[in-house]
Amino acid sequence: MTQEKQNTTHFGYQQVPVDEKVKRVAGVFDSVASKYDLMNDLMSMGVHRLWKKFTIELSGVRKGHQVLDIAGGTGDLTMQFSRLVGEEGQVILADINASMLKVGRDRLLDRGYGGNIRFVQANAECLPFPDNHFDVVTIAFGLRNVTDKDKALRDMTRILKPGGRLLVLEFSKPTNPLMTKAYDLYSFTALPLMGKLFAGDSDSYRYLAESIRMHPDQDTLKGMMEAAGLSEVEYHNMTSGVVALHRGIKL
Template sequence: MAASIGAAPCRTLFRRSCGKRLSAAWGLLGGARGLVAQGETHLGFQTVPEAEKEQRVYQVFESVAKKYDIMNDSMSFGIHRLWKDILLHQMNPYPGTQLLDVAGGTGDIAFRFINYVRSQREYRLRQKLKSHQNLSWQEISKSYQEEALKPLGGSQVVICDINKEMVKVGKQKAQLLGYTEGLSWVVGNAEELPFDDDKFDIYTIAFGIRNVTHIDQALQEAYRVLQPGGRFLCLEFSQVNNPLISRLYDLYSFQVIPVLGEIIAGDWKSYQYLVESIRQFPAQEEFKAMIEDAGFLKVEYRNLTAGIVAIHSGFKL
């Protein structure tokens, strides 16, 4: 364990000093890898100056914000909902948990978190009442009234997203669905989070980390804001581990998804970028090593849908 902790800063410094890392340069159905020059990064399959990427990604999500949820359902045939449900079950939060959801956009993870914690608290209340069969109805009624006053048991979720338009859509969605308690919204950058050290129990980022300019910095920030014992959870597109499924997935991604983007959101280019950004993201083992470089221990991943997405987990110990 001590050796892995000591090795992490060395590997991180090596990345920074080199200023480059391997990136995918896939063609339509595959391709070769190449090096990105120092001071440059990739925006999909384009190579751009690092200073430009953040603004250009911002414009992508500003463009798609209003149709983001509809497009997620259309592109994944609704399977993204199942992936997010699995993330919450793996998280298994308890009443009182403090969650930071980065790149939380339209609130999908936050709303699931609130529902999960609420159901856990209700379950515990029912179990408590079952163990006290001699309670009067007044005492039972009082217990439920107390539950209604504090249904989340002190749990809070902070949604942090760099894009103001995504936050705006998320707030509107929360209001429409009736989520008012235990929820707050912050406009902030994953690479420089506006929070104190050791603040949260759990950090989540779903389908967002591949869009940051410096993934290593975002991971270091995740480590910083978590309390000792806190957990990092990342749901992200990954590398398909079945050759046949991989070919079909590439065909669907490049030939269908941009067309859906044009039809539903009136935006071909943004969804072309999103497809390309998936191919540029590190494979499971490489991303696992990056999480370890940031200082996390007990790092592991779980492939979903043949590796189309993966859940990476690590702990600040």
């Protein structure tokens, strides 16, 4: 492998220097932060709420738990976890992007949340938390934007308590050929158009579609989680594999 190849990574379908990807991803989310919730509802026709509900159910979070919501964005999962852990527990909403973190913090505080929630700007590849600390770690629709996914998965495993669970909710590979064709057509025509009409930004939504295609498929991600030190790794396909929820346990 050449030195040039080692120092580049993909940003959507483009090859860019590793250092540049973080800046470009930040630019995407700076652009979409204010319209993120609206666009989620439009793009998924509201189905993202069902995907997240299933994630909550499989997390096993209960009173007193310590929970980390990585790439927590506008706080959909954090909000639900806050209710479940109660006053005895704590939820940390972490995001690498300051704009997204501010939108999430403002949204949660405006709705009366915050007593058991902390907000931390953090990079998933080098999380500023101690070993064996969290009962549950989640990352929803964020792993595909991470440059070194293997490193991030190892660090997420590091901060889990023995018996703790990592849940990765992410776009994946459709299991039905007809769905694949329909999904490709939708992703590369409808998504950029909606981004232009409702968020004034077609390029960021084109990148989001490309980043989904570059993300590892279900079985590859399962293997990556096992290599990171997780056991009993399983995944659940939703919407014909358009989205998959992976769960692994730290022994």
